[in-house]
Amino acid sequence: MSDARADRASTDADVRETHDGLTELIDTVALLRAPGGCPWDAEQTHESLVQYLVEESWELIDAIESGNREEMIEELGDVLYQVLFHADIAAQTPHEAFDIDDVARHMTAKMVSRHPHVFGDREAETAEDVVAFWDDLKADEKPHRTSVLDGIPRGMPALALAQKVLGKAEKVGVTDASAQAAPATEDELGRVLLGLVASARSQGLDAERALRGAVRSLEDEVRTAEQARAE
Template identity: 35%
Template sequence: MSDVAENDQNTATELSQMQRLLAIMAALRNPEGGCPWDLEQTMESLIPHTIEEAYEVAAAIQAGDSEAIRDELGDLLFQVVFYARLAEESGDYDFDSIAGAVSDKLVRRHPHVFGDGQADDASEVLRQWEQIKRQERAEKATDTSVFADVPQNLPSLLQALKIQKRCAAVGFDWDNAEQVIGKVHEELDEVAVELEALPQAQLNDEQAAVQDCIEDEIGDLLFAVVNLARHAKVNPETALGRANQKFMRRFRRVEHIAAAQQRELANEPLHELELLWQQAKQELS
């Protein structure tokens, strides 16, 4: 260990845990004795690691493991510290200015807590939040569309949810879930129409055009289902994740049943697989 790194580490032990973490980050990025991997990183190279850490936090929360949640939150916090260090080195801003900016924003967007505003329920809080954000965009003379800062690299389900919330904030929304169910049925019927047209397409160009239409209609169907989830106060990403896990649990049980009976799933007809599936569902219900 270099003298510089050792001094950084010794200093870190005398600080608060947040200051200690910042000092450790500085030591890792120190050209004299720092970590070669950390020294090679850029904001762009950290993106996949940040996304991975966020998903690991979510997984720990869903598992209900408090120790794992603490550890994964620490890993995610380290990502923020890393970005802050890179920005500080380039002379843009530092961790303190990040914390200050978000503190100012939270105070500004919660006038019902830190000012004279009034909000009696969560829906009113969200309405005020979006109104304040629109005002902020207008003051900055940037794109004032409700979609101005919707991230393009969000998972599609979450992006659809954010888009719909933005529209709902300005009154463009269904009144209730029953209306959305009607829209889901309508979109499903349109998918069926396009699927019926596919076998009738003779030329490759015609088939490609119909396939594009099918993709469009399925996209509309998924968008409508996300809308239904929102009206049911369900996060569609979470709901689909739970469905994925449930399906895998059941199918693993199908595999175990088949293996116990010395049966190969790939050799079984569909009706036999369905019987195994129903048995697995009953056993795991």
């Protein structure tokens, strides 16, 4: 291990010893959901909490974009609370029977596996090097996925979904023939996108639904290209 990594490992070890706040929050969640705690908390399920996870995630994004430190602390805490909440529900559900420690251990193993250039003997000098072999690692982890589109969350907002699918489409040589040169800056791009949405709205068109429809068509092209390659 290099001196830099050794120093970082030592620092991380010191930090781990001061995570009393995290332990206290875990205990608080358990107390609220225990008999004699909060009736509302006790009644929640994974499904009933989905709306709150989505809301808290978007509020965290707002805090990050605002650059406000105090808001980031609060919103990160709200997202963390959702994770702990789901883990506590699972710990109290017989057929699930996992807790936050299982979640953390699984994530640690996943990160170690995804970073052989840190924990193993693979070489990666740049971020591009890392991205280049991540697909191979994911393929080994999830052999049941047969398409580059597998694993993309369908509930993503249309614009984020489009960007994700376009990136996957490039991997199989499919490009959007209707693509035009983008504005030079994100500020200009934002105004163009807002103008398109405003124009669609004035004509009674649903921009979200329209983009999802276009994405589905692109996905069909991707799967056709994958099938042709397989044959």
